Each structure stands twice: as structure tokens, then as C-alpha cells.
Amino acid sequence: MRTTSILTVLATVASLSVATLIVAADHPTASVSADTALAKLKEGNLRFSTSEVSQSKPTAARRAETAQAQHPFAVIVGCADSRTSPELVFDQNLGDLFVIRTAGNLVDDHALGSIEYAVAHLGARLIVVLGHARCGAVKAALESDRAPGHIQSLVHDIQPAVKATKGKPGDALAAAITENARQVAAQIKAKAALGDLAKEVRIVFAIYDLDTGKVDWTKD
Numbered sequence: 250m251r252t253t254s255i256l257t258v259l260a261t262v263a264s265l266s267v268a269t270l271i272v273a274a275d276h277p278t279a280s281v282s283a284d285t286a287l288a289k290l291k292e293g294n295l296r297f298s299t300s301e302v303s304q305s306k307p308t309a310a311r312r313a314e315t316a317q318a319q320h321p322f323a324v325i326v327g328c329a330d331s332r333t334s335p336e337l338v339f340d341q342n343l344g345d346l347f348v349i350r351t352a353g354n355l356v357d358d359h360a361l362g363s364i365e366y367a368v369a370h371l372g373a374r375l376i377v378v379l380g381h382a383r384c385g386a387v388k389a390a391l392e393s394d395r396a397p398g399h400i401q402s403l404v405h406d407i408q409p410a411v412k413a414t415k416g417k418p419g420d421a422l423a424a425a426i427t428e429n430a431r432q433v434a435a436q437i438k439a440k441a442a443l444g445d446l447a448k449e450v451r452i453v454f455a456i457y458d459l460d461t462g463k464v465d466w467t468k469d
């Protein structure tokens with residue numbers, strides 16, 4: 250009886266290991282290539298910034314279409330700022346974008362895990378770090394290296410960008426915002442465990458202009 254129990258346990262453990270391996274290798278083919286994804290985002294932002302009519306309102310039909318499975322074509326690491334919603338800024342719909350947002354568009358282990366998941370299991374091949382003009386989190390980090398509560402964690406992680414741009418000519422906040430987005434993109438490149446898929450993945454950063462609605466890709 251005891252032997253049977255042990256065998257059952259061993260068999261269960263073995264089957265779990267096989268299941269884990271199958272899941273680990275279960276990456277669908279790319280939703281679209283990184284370059285195609287970038288072109289789609291640029292087209293969507295052009296619609297958003299130049300047209301008054303969105304082509305991508307979430308409809309019941311689109312909800313039904315995406316209810317059982319998702320194949321987002323890009324990962325956006327954006328700021329939690331209420332004026333920078335990636336689905337709106339890029340004029341995309343339900344199921345199009347895999348979005349991770351924190352104040353200051355930072356990445357921690359949870360964010361890196363989310364990125365790895367989107368690439369390995371959902372087929373996303375483009376990762377965009379989206380900073381934005383007048384970012385309050387970067388402004389706070391520029392003004393002080395101390396902040397109350399957990400805001401300190403944000404300020405702490407933005408400090409390297411503040412230090413890297415200190416004393417440089419031009420607008421200090423704009424420079425720190427761009428540098429922060431650049432550094433976060435570099436962190437993702439260095440830390441995200443993408444395995445063989447890394448060669449298919451593009452990681453870029455861009456800055457969103459609150460006034461014009463345009464995303465500036467030229468600083469990358």
C-alpha cells in the first residue's frame with residue numbers, strides 16, 4: 250500500500266515535470282513581426298493624433314472575438330499617468346496590446362515576468378517603453394531623492410536617470426524622462442529571460458507628447 254502511494258506520488262511528480270516542460274516550450278509563433286508591430290503602432294498613433302474618430306472602439310463583437318484567447322502584437326511598458334493609456338494613444342482595441350503600467354514606466358520582477366510571459370506564450374515580439382512629457386514620477390525624482398511611503402521606491406529607481414542627465418543643457422525634466430525610458434529599455438534587454446526568442450524581439454523606447462498626442466520615436 251505504502252509502495253503504491255509512493256509510486257503514485259512519483260508518477261504525479263513526473264507528469265507534472267513533463268507538463269511544466271511542455272508549458273515552458275509552448276510559445277506560439279509571433280502575432281506579427283516586431284517591425285510590423287512597430288508600423289501598426291505608428292499608424293495607430295497617427296490616427297489618434299490627427300483624427301477625431303477612433304477606428305478601434307471596443308465593441309461586443311471584438312470582445313467575443315478575443316474572449317477565449319489573446320494574441321497581442323506588442324508589449325507596452327507605460328506610465329500609470331491617466332493621460333497616457335496605450336490603447337487610446339495607439340488607437341488599438343481589446344486584445345491588441347499587452348500593457349504594463351507603473352508610475353514612471355519602471356520595471357520590477359513582476360513586470361519582467363509579465364514581459365517574458367507575453368513573449369513566450371502570447372506571441373508578442375515588440376516591447377515599447379513609453380515615457381511621456383511632464384511625468385510626475387520623474388519630476389518627483391528630479392526634485393528630491395526622498396519621498397513618503399512606497400513612492401520612495403519609484404523615486405529611488407528613477408534616480409539613475411536623474412543623475413545621468415544632471416547638469417546637461419536643455420530642459421532637465423524632459424532629459425530625465427527620456428533617459429529614464431532609455432534606461433528601462435536597457436534593463437529589459439539585460440534582464441528579461443527571452444531565450445531563443447530574444448533574436449526575434451525588438452525593445453525600443455519612445456516619448457509621448459501630452460499636447461500633440463504624438464509619440465516621438467526618434468530619441469531611441
Ligand SMILES: [Zn+2]
Nearest residue numbers: 328330384385
Ligand atoms: Zn508619468
